[in-house]
Amino acid sequence: MEQKIKQLAHELGFDACGYAVAQPVDAIARERYRQWLVQGRHGCMSWAERYCDVRDNPQLLLEGARTVIMLAMNYYPRQKQPRQAPQFAYYAYGRDYHEVMRERMHRLAQFIQAETGCDTRCCVDTAPLRERYWAQRAGLGFIGLNNQLILPGKGSYFFLGAVITTLELRPDEPCVLSCGECRACIEACPAHALAYDQPVDARRCLSCLTIEYRGELSQWVREAMGNRVYGCDECQRCCPHNSQAVPTAVADFEPSHEFLSLTDADIRHMTSAQFKRLFGHSAVQRTRLQGLQRNLPSSGGERE
Numbered sequence: 001m002e003q004k005i006k007q008l009a010h011e012l013g014f015d016a017c018g019y020a021v022a023q024p025v026d027a028i029a030r031e032r033y034r035q036w037l038v039q040g041r042h043g044c045m046s047w048a049e050r051y052c053d054v055r056d057n058p059q060l061l062l063e064g065a066r067t068v069i070m071l072a073m074n075y076y077p078r079q080k081q082p083r084q085a086p087q088f089a090y091y092a093y094g095r096d097y098h099e100v101m102r103e104r105m106h107r108l109a110q111f112i113q114a115e116t117g118c119d120t121r122c123c124v125d126t127a128p129l130r131e132r133y134w135a136q137r138a139g140l141g142f143i144g145l146n147n148q149l150i151l152p153g154k155g156s157y158f159f160l161g162a163v164i165t166t167l168e169l170r171p172d173e174p175c176v177l178s179c180g181e182c183r184a185c186i187e188a189c190p191a192h193a194l195a196y197d198q199p200v201d202a203r204r205c206l207s208c209l210t211i212e213y214r215g216e217l218s219q220w221v222r223e224a225m226g227n228r229v230y231g232c233d234e235c236q237r238c239c240p241h242n243s244q245a246v247p248t249a250v251a252d253f254e255p256s257h258e259f260l261s262l263t264d265a266d267i268r269h270m271t272s273a274q275f276k277r278l279f280g281h282s283a284v285q286r287t288r289l290q291g292l293q294r295n296l297p298s299s300g301g302e303r304e
């Protein structure tokens with residue numbers, strides 16, 4: 001089954017698949033997360049405070065869970081926005097990954113159920129699960145100082161998903177690589193949200209502030225944002241592991257021509273109907289039209 005599941009994952013378009021024993025997360029990871037909350041570094045993401053018991057133990061997500069199957073899918077786009085355009089993070093270029101991944105993960109889960117009779121639960125950012133921790137445990141890669149999962153030789157432009165199952169599978173070796181001496185992302189972060197061996201400070205991270213935060217943006221945030229209107233890729237762009245990133249093979253993740261030609265003025269004058277047509281099946285929905293318009297530069301004229 002170990003081989004069959006990996007083979008099917010590959011056929012379904014996943015770029016990596018690995019297995020970890022479903023058990024409580026280790027004490028270091030638990031304490032690191034707790035400190036992140038205690039220090040308030042999760043910022044406006046109050047959901048991070050909930051279900052900590054479940055986040056610490058995937059067995060609480062599925063009764064009798066034995067294995068966490070971790071999956072990764074490349075989203076690095078072939079075509080990019082012009083640099084002067086209002087910038088979106090690469091992961092938001094195409095169709096919502098929750099939809100794309102869920103469909104394929106369910107097919108994998110159905111296969112496991114049909115072959116073994118075991119239970120499964122698919123999690124694609126839909127349950128309190130530490131995806132990057134489990135991906136490291138399952139041998140997919142290591143967590144870099146930019147807080148992203150880095151797949152050796154492939155980089156970090158990958159979505160992660162998990163299938164938790166009651167099926168026992170031989171676990172893969174955890175990945176033991178690290179960033180070594182590199183500190184490029186800490187230096188490159190325009191908002192100083194990264195520090196050595198610390199989880200990201202979401203109160204400063206532009207990804208959080210442009211997507212999750214609902215209030216008015218302060219002046220320092222606007223200055224750090226530049227022309228970003230949804231998310232930020234700076235700590236991935238500068239990472240040497242992404243210098244050889246290969247474009248995704250998933251057509252759903254490629255941007256439309258309309259998206260690539262978006263200007264500030266298009267967003268400023270966008271109607272709800274236009275937003276729904278362009279972003280109705282996109283991660284950009286999360287910030288809503290008002291959020292996207294808030295993120296446009298408030299002064300200095302429009303970039304066409």
Ligand code: SF4
Pocket residue numbers: 146188189190191192193194200204205206207208231232233234235236
């Ligand atoms: S996403 Fe941007 S703001 Fe957030 S840590 Fe990375 S570089 Fe800094």
Ligand code: SF4
Pocket residue numbers: 144145146147178179182183184185186235238239240241
């Ligand atoms: S830029 Fe360097 S320090 Fe940051 S995640 Fe990549 S390898 Fe690690």
